[in-house]
Amino acid sequence: MAHPLRTVSPAALRVLMAAGCLATLTACGGEEEAPAVSSASTSTPVPRPPTPSDSLCPRDGLWRACHLEDRINKAGMGIKVMDTVSVPYFTERGTRYRIGKTAKLVAFYFADSAAGATATAALHRQRLTPGGDTLGAWPSAPYETIRSANLIAVLFEVNSTQAERVRLAITAGAPQPYVEQAQTLPPAVAK
Numbered sequence: 001m002a003h004p005l006r007t008v009s010p011a012a013l014r015v016l017m018a019a020g021c022l023a024t025l026t027a028c029g030g031e032e033e034a035p036a037v038s039s040a041s042t043s044t045p046v047p048r049p050p051t052p053s054d055s056l057c058p059r060d061g062l063w064r065a066c067h068l069e070d071r072i073n074k075a076g077m078g079i080k081v082m083d084t085v086s087v088p089y090f091t092e093r094g095t096r097y098r099i100g101k102t103a104k105l106v107a108f109y110f111a112d113s114a115a116g117a118t119a120t121a122a123l124h125r126q127r128l129t130p131g132g133d134t135l136g137a138w139p140s141a142p143y144e145t146i147r148s149a150n151l152i153a154v155l156f157e158v159n160s161t162q163a164e165r166v167r168l169a170i171t172a173g174a175p176q177p178y179v180e181q182a183q184t185l186p187p188a189v190a191k
Contacts, residue, residue: 059175063151065095067175068107072099075169077162079105087137089128090119094154104156105166113149120152128154149174 057066065081072079082096085106094106110116123129126145129136139156144163146153148170155163 059177061149061174061176062112063107063109063149063174065107065109068151068153068170069097071169071172072097072105072166075165077103077165087128089123089130089137092119099158099166100162103158103162103166106154106156108152108154110150110152116147116150116152120147128152146170 057064059067069079069081077099080098082098082104084093085096086093090108092108092110094108097105097107099105108116108119110119120128122131124131124133127133127136127138127142128145129138138154141156143155143158144167146155146167151170151174153166153170155166158166
């Protein structure tokens with residue numbers, strides 16, 4: 001008995017192969033192309049914002065925007081930069097953030113904690129307004145003011161839970177430098 005493929009003409013063989021390819025394409029989801037695979041050496045890196053481990057965001061005991069944003073995100077609340085604001089009480093411009101869906105935070109980063117204390121010395125401690133002024137240049141009445149090292153953060157339109165989470169994230173302290181060596185403890189003395 002002759003082999004069945006040997007008796008098929010080349011034209012019929014091409015038709016059978018085309019039908020098999022068509023059946024395979026149909027079974028595998030149609031005519032969609034597979035995504036192109038690129039090698040790591042030819043692709044360009046995706047830029048990302050500085051994080052506390054980057055040299056652009058050094059851990060030197062001072063607050064920077066990257067530290068604050070990282071700390072709020074790690075506290076489980078999304079934070080997004082909206083714009084900058086200018087308040088006549090400060091020479092530095094503040095960065096306005098949206099936290100979650102409605103809460104707002106304005107952060108002022110000073111050169112050091114003494115500069116922040118000097119800038120706020122004549123202002124009401126909680127509202128950051130001149131004496132007798134309850135609203136001042138703020139868009140609405142501040143809910144709370146949080147101070148930590150060179151950072152002064154003013155919260156607006158927050159609920160008490162959001163305020164507590166932001167307060168705890170900031171008052172944990174400014175990011176400190178990494179300690180390369182483990183601390184050695186004095187030997188224990190049994191009594």
